[in-house]
Amino acid sequence: MVAAAVAGAAGALGGAAAVGGWAVRALGGAAAPGGGAARAPRLWGWGWGGSSRRLWVPSGQAAAAASPPDPSGALSPFDRQLKRKQKNWAALQPEPAKCDYLREEVGGRVADRVFDITRAFPLALDVGSGRGYIAQHLTKETVEKLIQVDIAENALKNAMETEIPTVSVVADEEFLPFKEDTFDLVVSSLSLHWVNDLPRAFREIHQVLKPDGVFIGAMFGGDTLYELRCSLQLAELEREGGFSPHVSPFTAVSDLGHLLSRAGFNTLTVDTDEIQVNYPGLFEVMEDLQGMGESNCSWNRKPLLHRETILAAAAIYQGKTSPEGFCNSFTWRSGKNKWTSFKKKKIVVHQKQ
Amino acid sequence: MSGQGVWLRTRARLRRFPELLAGCGEQAAAYGRCVAAASAGSAELRRDACAEEFRALKDCFARAAKTAVK
Numbered sequence: 031m032v033a034a035a036v037a038g039a040a041g042a043l044g045g046a047a048a049v050g051g052w053a054v055r056a057l058g059g060a061a062a063p064g065g066g067a068a069r070a071p072r073l074w075g076w077g078w079g080g081s082s083r084r085l086w087v088p089s090g091q092a093a094a095a096a097s098p099p100d101p102s103g104a105l106s107p108f109d110r111q112l113k114r115k116q117k118n119w120a121a122l123q124p125e126p127a128k129c130d131y132l133r134e135e136v137g138g139r140v141a142d143r144v145f146d147i148t149r150a151f152p153l154a155l156d157v158g159s160g161r162g163y164i165a166q167h168l169t170k171e172t173v174e175k176l177i178q179v180d181i182a183e184n185a186l187k188n189a190m191e192t193e194i195p196t197v198s199v200v201a202d203e204e205f206l207p208f209k210e211d212t213f214d215l216v217v218s219s220l221s222l223h224w225v226n227d228l229p230r231a232f233r234e235i236h237q238v239l240k241p242d243g244v245f246i247g248a249m250f251g252g253d254t255l256y257e258l259r260c261s262l263q264l265a266e267l268e269r270e271g272g273f274s275p276h277v278s279p280f281t282a283v284s285d286l287g288h289l290l291s292r293a294g295f296n297t298l299t300v301d302t303d304e305i306q307v308n309y310p311g312l313f314e315v316m317e318d319l320q321g322m323g324e325s326n327c328s329w330n331r332k333p334l335l336h337r338e339t340i341l342a343a344a345a346i347y348q349g350k351t352s353p354e355g356f357c358n359s360f361t362w363r364s365g366k367n368k369w370t371s372f373k374k375k376k377i378v379v380h381q382k383q
Numbered sequence: 384m385s386g387q388g389v390w391l392r393t394r395a396r397l398r399r400f401p402e403l404l405a406g407c408g409e410q411a412a413a414y415g416r417c418v419a420a421a422s423a424g425s426a427e428l429r430r431d432a433c434a435e436e437f438r439a440l441k442d443c444f445a446r447a448a449k450t451a452v453k
Contacts, residue, residue: 264418264428269437271430313401338441342414344404345440349415 106226108278110181110202112327113224117160117182120323126161126188129321133220135305136248137163140219143246144172151215153177155238157203157247158221160185160323165192173215179206180221182323203231210237218247223280224327232293245295251280252302257350258315265343274332312344403451407443414440 120126141164144151152174156164159178168176170193177197180186186198201207203218203225216235225231235245259277266273281289287300309315319325404411417433 264422267428268418268421268430268432311401311404313397317398338437340400341404341440341444342418342437344400345411345414346418348408348411349419 107328107330108224108226109327109329110224110226113323114181116320116325116327117180117323118184120321121161121182121184121188123321129318130161130163132305132307132322133160133163137219138167139303140164140217140246140248141167144168144215144217147244149214149244150174151244153213154215154217155179155206155208155213157206157216157218157235159189159219160221162189162192162196164217164219165194165196166190168192168194170194177208177213179203185323204234206234206238208238211240212238214240214243216243216245216247218245218249220248220250222247222249223251223278228281229289229292232289232295236294249281249286251286252282254280255315257347258312261312261343261347261350262339264346265339269336269339269342274330275328276326276331276335278326278328312340312347315347399448399451403444403447406447407440410436410440410443 120129123129144164150172154173154176156162156176156178159165159180160182162178165176165178173194175197176192176194177199178186178189179199179201181200181202183200186200189196189198199207203221204227216239218235222228222231239245255277262276263273283300283302287298290298290300309318414433414436417436418428421432422428
């Protein structure tokens with residue numbers, strides 16, 4: 031367990047999106063290499079099938095998928111349309127970099143893992159890239175061309191500068207619009223925890239990877255937002271007599287290993303990093319989560335949070351972690367699971383500490 | 384909800400919560416301790432288990448809000 035203290039200014043929230051069948055087609059041909067230009071030229075894809083962009087009558091599959099899922103929410107717990115709206119909103123905030131500290135940190139760590147593998151990757155894919163947190167750390171020698179996929183177009187439009195020629199595609203992580211055996215490298219950082227069908231997403235990634243391809247990812251897991259979840263739960267119990275889930279469940283480390291091997295990956299390495307971010311209080315946590323585009327988007331979320339419950343939760347949150355008589359300082363533990371896996375067993379496994 | 388004004392006003396109100404709560408540290412700590420005690424071990428936290436502490440916290444908070452507005 032590696033604990034790194036990251037000085038964070040404000041708190042954050044989480045959010046959701048619908049299970050629409052997003053089919054995306056990238057425009058035209060490949061982007062020309064940026065060379066010495068400040069921003070590499072980008073091409074845009076657009077999606078259809080969702081209710082927000084009805085240009086023509088959606089196909090049968092899209093229409094069926096766009097309707098609300100079964101009441102239990104077992105198959106599709108998250109509202110992907112809402113998640114897309116939340117991410118777009120977050121990307122349009124006046125200072126998008128204010129709440130990006132966590133994603134940048136994790137993006138840097140994933141990029142470190144890419145460098146650890148002494149190979150050059152001609153074509154790479156970044157699933158759920160956001161503003162391109164991994165790409166800004168990568169070099170042209172390691173990755174020759176990168177395709178960034180995200181569900182929110184505003185995030186891609188505000189993407190950070192990188193020296194690698196990039197193509198941006200707006201697509202859902204569960205319905206990747208690529209042929210199989212296309213990519214040498216697939217990376218993903220902190221976006222797979224809002225996917226409805228994670229096994230399916232892993233299978234899709236396995237499919238688009240070439241044999242001998244590498245998949246490096248990081249996602250929230252385990253005890254993430256433990257204090258927030260506990261405080262809200264206790265407050266609701268005390269104030270209202272019952273509670274509903276406000277923080278979406280995260281994948282456990284052991285489950286992750288099973289899912290990856292079931293999807294067909296070999297030579298897995300899964301490890302956990304713990305990043306502790308301190309916040310002044312509950313409101314700052316929720317504000318930052320919202321700024322990150324991580325607001326709750328489960329179908330079964332309670333739309334209303336009473337003022338009294340919020341107040342009670344804030345008081346409990348304060349009491350949970352601050353020592354008696356010390357100045358206010360609350361922690362937001364984030365357990366992240368990172369893994370490296372190879373598609374077919376051919377390369378010696380990379381040993382990690 | 385009609386228009387954007389409602390959301391802006393609501394958000395502005397919510398943003399004042401932390402500073403108002405900061406003035407009620409004692410009551411918040413007392414309430415937190417009560418809840419921690421009530422939910423410790425095998426005890427089940429029931430509704431209004433810490434009602435008095437919460438009432439004190441709420442009164443302090445309301446007073447802070449009134450004085451801050453002025």
